[in-house]
Amino acid sequence: MGRKNKNMAFNQEKKKDQIIFAAMILFAKKGFAKTSMADIAKEAGIGKGTTYEYFKGKDQLFFATFQWFVDHCEKAATLSFTELAPKSGAEKIRVFSQSILNSLKGSEEFYPLVLEFWAATASSRYRDKMKKAFKDLYKRIGDVFVAIINEGIENNEFDPEIDIDSVVPAIVGVWDTIGLQAWFHDGSNDEFNMEKTMLSFTDLIIRGLLKKQ
Amino acid sequence: MGRKNKNMAFNQEKKKDQIIFAAMILFAKKGFAKTSMADIAKEAGIGKGTTYEYFKGKDQLFFATFQWFVDHCEKAATLSFTELAPKSGAEKIRVFSQSILNSLKGSEEFYPLVLEFWAATASSRYRDKMKKAFKDLYKRIGDVFVAIINEGIENNEFDPEIDIDSVVPAIVGVWDTIGLQAWFHDGSNDEFNMEKTMLSFTDLIIRGLLKKQ
Amino acid sequence: MGRKNKNMAFNQEKKKDQIIFAAMILFAKKGFAKTSMADIAKEAGIGKGTTYEYFKGKDQLFFATFQWFVDHCEKAATLSFTELAPKSGAEKIRVFSQSILNSLKGSEEFYPLVLEFWAATASSRYRDKMKKAFKDLYKRIGDVFVAIINEGIENNEFDPEIDIDSVVPAIVGVWDTIGLQAWFHDGSNDEFNMEKTMLSFTDLIIRGLLKKQ
Amino acid sequence: MGRKNKNMAFNQEKKKDQIIFAAMILFAKKGFAKTSMADIAKEAGIGKGTTYEYFKGKDQLFFATFQWFVDHCEKAATLSFTELAPKSGAEKIRVFSQSILNSLKGSEEFYPLVLEFWAATASSRYRDKMKKAFKDLYKRIGDVFVAIINEGIENNEFDPEIDIDSVVPAIVGVWDTIGLQAWFHDGSNDEFNMEKTMLSFTDLIIRGLLKKQ
DNA sequence: AATGAATGAGGGTTCATTCAT
């Protein structure tokens, strides 16, 4: 019985995820407004009414999708953090930077979803929760950066004059903008080299952080 | 008669703008999807049907607001450019940066509109036009920056090793990102100091660009 | 212009009534729950969406139907009252009674609607308003009766021992009950003679009211 | 084995009643339309699907509650009848009257259910069965009254001129109307005194029935 | 040119019912 219940719970969780993934695919492809609950059910391979067994409504499903995304990002950020070997501050920044780049590169098709999320922070009923979640996410990733830079300052590698707290949000946000611009260039001829931009920017930042001789 | 026609044309332009402004206000406040054509007409102080005399439909009106926004941005960018006095490259960057900051600070309430534009870029029927417009806008602003930096390199102020073309999109995008994060913090207690972040970031960039002794 | 506006108002009022009548017919025939807004629009000969130009929703339309009914009843009661000639109390009661009977007889097909109203009084969101309206309606009709009886007592025709205020609600209610039972018998073989029942009952009441010699 | 079967039958009967009671409570509280099968199952403390082991569907369950109600009423009426001592006709009417009043007073919360039943006689698929059941119920109760009055006429207590068959339905119906009006007044300040109205009306009727000296 | 009454396609949601377990 215990097993059975566990399986049921597992299956329920599985179906919930099924729906979330179907929603993510369609929200990314057509946008939230133009995706109907019927579309999502079809994509998930279930009946129209079934969706409502797992989510109260379209808004809540959207929010669940958002939460899935935030969790995913936090996991990605945490993972990268633990991978940081005891190298120089510059190296750490490069590794971290690269790891973010990797996770960006794997999910191009979901990028429009992030735009939907941003837009929703303005108009959704979950607006406050979403704002907070985004803020927290940025803070969490930013804190990693702050730690790296502080360490670098202590080690006499980075310049103590830098106003870390102010500058970090800008650095963290670069990833967003790179994804955004990659998206704007997607499908056009004049390609945007995400990787090159990322690396050059990282170099520039490091040059700016380093203590002047 | 000539005058009359001219007046009519003028009035039409005026009414068109009236509608665009009304749309912008509401799109920013409630989002595109949740704003009805009736709402817009009401806000513009005209009849529901009149909107269709000036715009083919909601999508086109949305696109018109987008175009208005892009034009506005381009004008702002151009304006700043002409204001650049013959100072050092670092000074120019600071002036340019400040001018962007000023235009950001003046239009907080319209910031969600940009989010709508970004989101629409993914799902709108005008998706390709919008992508292109955004790309062009970034390019145009970027070009100003590229020019400044190139000039700085020629003047032996900035380091020629910098891969300018790759790094500029990231720098330009950061301004968006700062606006975005300011928006996420809006309404919460832990305020985000847009100005400080912007200035610190500009400093960092300049430090990175400067030729090492 | 005044005329035009007036006409428009008139037409709107007319369309509102059109919808109310269509709703009444269908609510009476199929009940509130089984009548769809589409049914009503069709019956009224208008588009589905048009209904919502005149009524906020199905519930409000139902309530409007109820209000129409209450107004109609009050008018009927008032009318009868003014028709009462300066006859004996017994005669007045007979006239009043007959007038109620007449209005009952003319609207058999709408009788189920009253049942819907009663039922809705329990479960509708307008429950309190409906309760009050019914109470007021009964009171208003009852008051006519109270006046007649009081006059009869003053004229030494009716027995002063009668507890008028207590008994009148019962008498007034009997008319409902007669309609109800007529409805139960409708369509069956063993006909229910509403008229005879009404008259016999009226006689009985009068016998009870009259002063004993 | 026989016992076991009997127990199962007994349990089935018990569960059937459980469901019926649950349905009655909810139909009375929220109305038929607003009560879901899931609500009923929950209230009955059983699974959603189980209801369908005992009743074919929502309509049939509703009809079962109706039948339960009718049986209950008939039992109540029969009971009162046997309690009638060999008193005067007037006394019998008073006793009967009081006994109905008692059963009314004990079941205020279920009164809306009767309204649902009435409404359903118009729109339910069981409409004809329900009409007949109501007719029979009224007839059965009426017959008791007819018997009492006939006896009274034979005993020279009541006036032979009374058209008994016509007048009895009106008298019987009074109980409905008293319940109805009590329901309309429920929750308001200007209380309706059910008992007083009932007694005064009974008095009036008896005065009307009594032979004039 | 300006209007707003009328429209109906479209979509979110509910819920009675089924059926595999």
Next chain:
DNA sequence: AATGAATGAACCCTCATTCAT
């Protein structure tokens, strides 16, 4: 016998759009 996950028909309502005035 008991269950509750799954289903899709049905329905309320919104709103972009049209068109007669």
